[in-house]
Each structure stands twice: as structure tokens, then as C-alpha cells.
Amino acid sequence: MTRHQQRLREEMVRRNYSPTTIRSYLHALRTCERYHRGRRLDQLGPDALRRYQAHLFEDKKLAVGTVGLHVAALRFFFVRILKRRELKDDLPTPKRQRRRPTVLSPDEVRRLIANAKNLYHRTMLMTLYGTGLRRSELLQLKVRDIDSQRMVVRVERGKGGHGREVPLSTTLLAALRAYYRWMRPQTYLFPGTHDGWRADRPLSSKVVWEAVRFAAQAAGIDRRVSPHTLRHSYATHLLEAGADLRTIQVLLGHADLTHTTVYLHLSPRHLQAAPNPLEQLHVPTPVVLPRSRLLRKPPQS
Numbered sequence: 292m293t294r295h296q297q298r299l300r301e302e303m304v305r306r307n308y309s310p311t312t313i314r315s316y317l318h319a320l321r322t323c324e325r326y327h328r329g330r331r332l333d334q335l336g337p338d339a340l341r342r343y344q345a346h347l348f349e350d351k352k353l354a355v356g357t358v359g360l361h362v363a364a365l366r367f368f369f370v371r372i373l374k375r376r377e378l379k380d381d382l383p384t385p386k387r388q389r390r391r392p393t394v395l396s397p398d399e400v401r402r403l404i405a406n407a408k409n410l411y412h413r414t415m416l417m418t419l420y421g422t423g424l425r426r427s428e429l430l431q432l433k434v435r436d437i438d439s440q441r442m443v444v445r446v447e448r449g450k451g452g453h454g455r456e457v458p459l460s461t462t463l464l465a466a467l468r469a470y471y472r473w474m475r476p477q478t479y480l481f482p483g484t485h486d487g488w489r490a491d492r493p494l495s496s497k498v499v500w501e502a503v504r505f506a507a508q509a510a511g512i513d514r515r516v517s518p519h520t521l522r523h524s525y526a527t528h529l530l531e532a533g534a535d536l537r538t539i540q541v542l543l544g545h546a547d548l549t550h551t552t553v554y555l556h557l558s559p560r561h562l563q564a565a566p567n568p569l570e571q572l573h574v575p576t577p578v579v580l581p582r583s584r585l586l587r588k589p590p591q592s
Contacts (some may be wrong), residue, residue: 295332302372311427319364326459337381355387391521394516406509412502421463423525426518430493432480455544526554
């Protein structure tokens with residue numbers, strides 16, 4: 292680990308950043324160091340940073356979200372650590388074209404879970420949909436976080452470092468108990484592997500992606516489905532079942548209610564249930580109305 296990487300890591304640990312964010316920022320800094328071989332990062336200027344950000348798009352062909360993560364890491368390094376605040380404007384966050392999230396119907400969710408590859412994947416998919424957890428939150432979920440006495444699932448550290456509790460359904464509890472009797476996890480509810488053997492360590496996010504993709508393909512769902520799709524479906528189905536936005540905000544762990552309002556646009560049933568103001572008017576219907584699209588000729592004098 293280089294001196295710059297060590298400074299970045301220490302500063303992020305000191306600010307209590309999540310392990311996932313620390314790994315992502317360190318990877319972004321290493322990538323930048325490899326690109327600028329022979330040059331010290333603390334000596335880079337606006338032109339070099341501008342060329343590097345263009346390189347990520349044009350040469351590396353990275354997605355907008357990935358480039359945004361690299362930019363956030365560099366902005367943290369230059370502004371927070373090196374105190375070069377004048378470079379903040381030279382590291383702009385790339386503009387993203389927001390795509391409407393995919394939402395599965397309840398029947399599609401049922402088919403997805405039913406076509407899971409094995410019990411491990413099936414329980415994972417049920418937990419994602421039954422709690423609305425983020426993928427990163429699922430990876431860190433521990434056995435002790437399942438509180439069957441109070442019927443809640445504890446999220447110790449969600450996005451932004453905030454914890455919350457999510458109701459635990461009886462259906463999910465029964466599935467988790469069957470899974471536990473088979474897997475016997477120790478610390479992490481969904482343990483990962485080491486050298487091809489099951490180990491008491493966090494699961495790789497790649498496994499979660501593979502579980503969703505395999506089940507979607509087996510279920511004949513031809514739309515783009517990701518682990519986050521189950522979170523979107525969970526929130527949308529809650530809204531359609533009558534839950535209010537504030538409740539959904541708390542369950543999802545959104546810091547801002549505006550992040551939750553997107554589900555108003557994802558639920559056609561909820562929008563169609565809103566009364567149309569035109570239906571409330573008693574518009575008189577005349578017996579005869581002119582139907583020609585042509586203007587009438589003015590009367591001749």
C-alpha cells in the first residue's frame with residue numbers, strides 16, 4: 292500500500308466510513324495511480340484530472356455510476372486529505388440519466404423465488420424481497436440480527452452508517468429456520484467461501500447477482516433484473532398494499548423522503564386509484580354541437 296493509499300484509508304477509518312466504501316475508494320485511488328505512472332498524485336493539476344476523468348469514460352468505457360465513484364474518491368483525497376479545495380470544481384460529478392427502475396409483479400417475484408438454484412439462493416432472494424434490504428446490507432447480515440422474539444430484522448449499519456429495524460414476516464422466519472438447520476451459519480447469515488470452501492466471512496456481491504440472474508432466466512423473466520429490483524418491488528408492493536410513504540421511507544432506510552417518492556411513479560395501480568378531478572364536475576352536455584373542423588364562413592351582408 293502506497294503512502295497516499297495509507298493516508299486515504301486512515302482518514303476514512305477515522306471518519307468511520309463503511310468497509311465497503313473504504314475498499315471502493317482505495318481501488319479508485321490505485322487505478323488513478325496506475326494511470327499516472329511516474330507522477331505523484333499530490334502534484335497533479337486541473338488539466339491532469341480533467342484528462343483522467345475523460346479517460347475513464349472514453350478509454351475504460353466505465354459506466355456513469357462507476358466514474359462517479361472514482362470522482363468521489365479523488366475529491367475526498369484531494370479536498371479532504373491534501374486540503375486542495377480549489378480542485379473541487381475540477382472534479383465534477385458526471386451527469387446521470389436516471390432510468391426507471393424495474394419493478395416485478397407479485398407473480399414474477401413468486402416465480403423468481405420458485406426458480407432459485409438451491410436453498411441457499413432461495414433464502415437469499417426471499418430475504419431481499421421480504422425485507423427490502425440493499426445488497427450491501429444483505430452481505431453484512433448476521434445470525435444475531437434475526438430477532439424472532441420481536442419479529443424484526445436488525446440492520447446494524449445501512450447506507451450512511453444508519454441502522455434500522457425491518458419487520459420479519461412469519462413466511463420469511465419459517466424459511467430462515469429451515470435454511471439455518473441446513474447451513475448452520477455461525478456469524479454471517481449468508482457466509483462466503485475461501486479457497487472454494489464455505490467460510491465464516493461476508494458473502495461476495497457477485498454471488499447475489501448470480502442468484503438473481505439464474506432465477507430470472509429460469510423463470511422466463513426477460514427484463515433486466517438485479518438484486519436491487521427486489522428492493523424496488525418490495526417498496527412498490529408496500530405502497531400498493533396501502534402503506535404510506537413515510538413508513539416506506541423508514542423501512543428502506545432513506546435519509547430523504549424525496550428518494551422514496553419515486554415509487555409513486557412506479558406503481559400504476561396507486562396512480563390509477565387517485566380520483567380524477569374531471570369526474571367530480573357536472574359538465575352540462577349540449578344537445579347539438581358543431582362538428583366541422585373548418586371555420587364557418589362569415590355571414591354575407
